[in-house]
Amino acid sequence: MGLRAAMGCSSLPSSRALWLTTAVVAALAAAAGAQAQLSLSPGFYDATCPGLQPIVRRVVARAVRMEPRMGASLLRLFFHDCFVNLGGPRWTVPLGRRDARNTSAGAANANLPPPDASLPTLLSMFGAKGLDARDLTALSGAHTVGRARCVVFRSHIYNDTATNATFAAELRGTVCPYTGGDANLAPLKPEAPDTFDNGYFRDLITRRVLLRSDQALYDGGNGTTDALVRAYAANGTAFAADFAAAMVRMGNLGPPAGSAAAAAEVRLNCRRVN
Numbered sequence: 400m401g402l403r404a405a406m407g408c409s410s411l412p413s414s415r416a417l418w419l420t421t422a423v424v425a426a427l428a429a430a431a432g433a434q435a436q437l438s439l440s441p442g443f444y445d446a447t448c449p450g451l452q453p454i455v456r457r458v459v460a461r462a463v464r465m466e467p468r469m470g471a472s473l474l475r476l477f478f479h480d481c482f483v484n485l486g487g488p489r490w491t492v493p494l495g496r497r498d499a500r501n502t503s504a505g506a507a508n509a510n511l512p513p514p515d516a517s518l519p520t521l522l523s524m525f526g527a528k529g530l531d532a533r534d535l536t537a538l539s540g541a542h543t544v545g546r547a548r549c550v551v552f553r554s555h556i557y558n559d560t561a562t563n564a565t566f567a568a569e570l571r572g573t574v575c576p577y578t579g580g581d582a583n584l585a586p587l588k589p590e591a592p593d594t595f596d597n598g599y600f601r602d603l604i605t606r607r608v609l610l611r612s613d614q615a616l617y618d619g620g621n622g623t624t625d626a627l628v629r630a631y632a633a634n635g636t637a638f639a640a641d642f643a644a645a646m647v648r649m650g651n652l653g654p655p656a657g658s659a660a661a662a663a664e665v666r667l668n669c670r671r672v673n
């Protein structure tokens with residue numbers, strides 16, 4: 400089952416289905432019973448764990464019901480995993496993504512864009528992974544769900560002029576004082592923060608987003624990302640299609656080839672290396 404197929408899941412509301420799917424894709428990588436192999440395939444778990452997809456779907460749906468932010472956390476985890484454990488062969492289909500056997504704070508810092516990233520930085524960091532402006536803009540739409548801490552958006556709401564003044568003042572007065580309150584949370588999208596839709600792009604146009612790296616996609620000019628933001632704001636279907644395609648491309652970023660590839664594996668227990 401690919402991402403698009405799962406997006407068509409009829410038993411869940413579409414917003415839930417989309418990020419549940421992401422969760423499924425991420426969770427599959429940690430599921431039991433599969434042999435490590437280099438190519439991904441929709442039937443990766445057919446022989447070793449035929450009931451895997453309904454099981455993962457059920458477990459993740461329950462987790463999201465209990466804590467809606469869980470979907471956002473899994474979505475973010477997928478991004479971080481794909482961007483940090485990079486390079487190597489391109490995989491054509493989404494299931495069977497392997498886990499690295501070690502972690503590296505240095506690699507995470509070097510690969511993940513910071514929240515104050517400018518557009519050129521974002522384009523170059525995504526470009527380094529073979530992802531273009533369309534992928535960047537669509538994938539940033541993941542910020543239609545979830546929360547961020549005051550410490551990562553303070554600078555944007557205190558120092559940047561490219562913010563909606565009322566929006567920034569409200570955040571300053573409620574959740575994000577100039578000092579302290581670093582861990583206080585605000586929704587990345589003020590309205591319906593647990594609903595996966597294209598509202599994030601409308602918020603970019605009205606300059607009501609938390610991160611400087613978000614607003615960097617839209618300055619009201621004629622750039623490529625400005626045009627994409629306008630297109631996605633007007634057309635949720637186009638956003639969903641591009642987001643799904645970009646997620647597949649991002650999921651195909653693999654562990655490096657060669658000796659390091661041997662160090663990647665599908666974990667038997669997601670909490671520890673095999």
Ligand code: HEM
Nearest residue numbers: 471472474475478512513514538541545546547548551612
């Ligand atoms: C374009 C560059 C990106 C930057 C600079 C960025 C940065 C951030 C930051 C700073 C937060 C808040 C973290 C915190 O306060 O603890 C966040 C949250 C989040 N990010 Fe991103 N992000 C980027 C792209 C992405 C992508 C590509 C995805 C997924 C496809 C993603 C998914 C999320 C989600 C879902 C959350 C909310 C998590 C939660 O509520 O637990 N982000 N991001």
